[in-house]
């Protein structure tokens with residue numbers, strides 16, 4: 001790619017005109033960042049304590065993965081196992097054992113690091129029984145330095161969620177609940193494999209909020225057949241009738257061979273919205289969220305309650321450590337990336353053999369200037385920014401300022417900072433194109449890569 005290709009087209013509507021979508025792409029293109037790494041062939045208890053303590057000045061998160069759901073939603077790439085009788089007690093028991101194994105391996109020094117955030121994701125954590133999930137939360141609290149400021153989030157969905165469950169999690173220490181909605185339109189939800197109706201949605205959201213937790217919900221834009229009116233009504237409903245404190249808004253990622261694309265191919269669902277319609281959905285959602293008093297807090301998150309910190313999601317995008325628990329959970333300690341045993345069979349086997357069920361890979365050190373800048377960019381765009389120009393690598397491209405000016409004129413930045421030490425803020429359209437801007441900034445500085 002040439003430097004000139006990094007410039008945006010200055011048109012009437014930056015959401016639609018700024019860049020040409022990659023052929024066949026249905027959402028703003030973004031290239032995954034790949035890093036060189038080598039497998040660590042020594043057991044966790046040998047390398048982890050030193051690596052863990054050496055990072056005591058960095059934020060720490062715990063991530064617990066629950067790879068079970070009642071059934072598969074059509075659009076979802078994360079579905080692994082169907083819930084079945086007895087799954088909750090068995091999985092919770094394995095998690096309790098793994099938490100104890102991890103604590104033993106890290107030793108007493110683990111208490112020197114305070115935990116900033118704990119996240120139960122999946123899958124569907126709310127499908128575990130209230131007492132089983134509460135026992136896991138309590139175990140983490142007893143083994144790690146978790147205090148009242150630690151954000152503890154449980155992800156859930158409407159079906160299977162009860163006020164007794166949320167009360168049990170809250171008593172155990174959870175203080176934030178994130179409910180996956182995707183849409184609040186009953187008929188539309190059912191076509192996508194989400195069965196609960198609006199009445200159940202409202203009852204669940206109020207039950208969760210009444211327990212005293214911070215409550216967030218998520219929506220998806222770009223679903224087949226979704227219209228601007230539908231997403232506007234989702235936002236009105238959540239803003240006016242529900243007690244949510246925050247909202248995640250994700251672009252649909254349509255994965256090849258997903259059940260969603262298969263249903264579209266068979267004519268059972270309408271086609272995916274095109275580039276213009278997708279942009280209109282984002283625009284309508286972000287304008288309406290603004291009008292209902294929500295602050296566009298991070299790239300994909302809005303909030304209307306300052307107590308809603310979205311801490312785990314923010315830390316996970318920065319230079320924090322994440323200790324993983326559960327089958328198929330991912331994490332990292334500094335330059336070491338962690339991936340837990342991917343199947344329940346291999347996970348169970350390792351835990352029952354008293355081993356931390358994890359594979360570790362160490363990134364090549366020192367990391368290149370390009371990789372360092374890629375990390376800086378990734379962190380900045382999550383906060384709806386580009387790094388200050390002073391932080392951009394020295395580059396043969398003397399025209400970086402011209403590029404920034406172009407992106408500003410194209411409507412992707414709110415202003416051009418006068419000082420090269422000031423971060424560059426993305427506009428709403430810039431947030432829509434944020435991952436593409438990240439990739440272009442990297443190309444502009446490292447044209448040969």
Ligand code: SF4
Pocket residue numbers: 068069070071072073076077078079122123124157180
């Ligand atoms: S409940 Fe969540 S994780 Fe499970 S299939 Fe549906 S969207 Fe995916």
